[in-house]
Amino acid sequence: MSERDGAMIEGYDTLLLDLDGVVYLGRHAVRGAAEALARAQDGGVRLAYVTNNASRTPAAIAEHLSSLGVPAEAGDVVTSAQAAARLVAERVEPGAPVLVVGGMGLRQAVRARGLRPVTTAAENPVAVVQGIAPDLSYGLLAEGALAVRRGALFVAANGDSTMPTGRGELPGNGAMVRVIATATGVEPIVAGKPQPPLHRESILRTGARRPLIVGDRLDTDIEGATNAATDSLLVLTGVATPLDLLTAGPGHRPTYVAADLSALGEPYPPVRRGEHGWTCGGWTARWEEGRLGLAGAGEPLDGLRAASGAAWEAAGDGAADEDAVKPVLAALGF
16 A cells, blocks of 8 residues: 555545445435535646446536536546447448447447437447446347357456445446357457556546556456556545455555545545554554454554455465454454
8 A cells, every 4th residue: 555645545646436335325325425526626627537337428428427416527428338339440441330238338339420220130240349328128139149159259348247336346347348248259358447448448538647546346357557657545435344445455555445425535544554563543563473463543444454455464475364354344343
């Protein structure tokens, strides 16, 4: 983890923000998110909402965000649908037919790249691009499978196995992609996080020079930041849990960890390796005899930060054992 003397956000020109589990959960805003983002924007930081969800259009997402009090316009939204459409457009001729197995957001992104969305294999599509949609039908999946079997390029907007909602985690595009992949034996090229295309799309659209990636998932947001050699903030308002954090492998370790977006405008407490272990706030964590130990008092989140440093150091290129870190989580109240 890193440390900062001033507010965490200082030194970054753009926030590349995940949506589900970070800014909102389903139709409802995460507490304090709108206020934190408005303060960041007032301070001159550009906000870009980068989502693996390919079902809705940028305009629809911006409208949703605005209704929650979050500052957003359509141009601030970057979707995996847009990244997937660019990926296809760079490999096929302009105006080529592309079978869209997904919703309006994906169709619009394909059309915006000068390609022709189609719905059947009989139209000889040169590519099949798949994204999540609430009304995704067996018939459309079958058409996609037929086209891929005939040699069409297969692109997935993202590979998320689940997506967070106010009701809990529901099947994501990664789960639905398995239908075509299993039926054809062809694995898709994935455009969304943690793969590079969506990060590239975000940088191209925002012109960011010093971005901070903010997310709630280790296997998409944080891994994507690692792949892009970009600093990252994990917020604990979505999918990832404190146990996930302590047992994270090298590619899943964030630069910062916070309870929610309100931490952006606050000083980030130093997390340091000292003579007696890792310290943060009033806590000291160290790995002894195959187990994680923690001593001290203070904010539980500071204890989690110190414990993460100790667990990651001990695990090296691997991941810490769950049973070895759970007592610390219990002591912190997580």
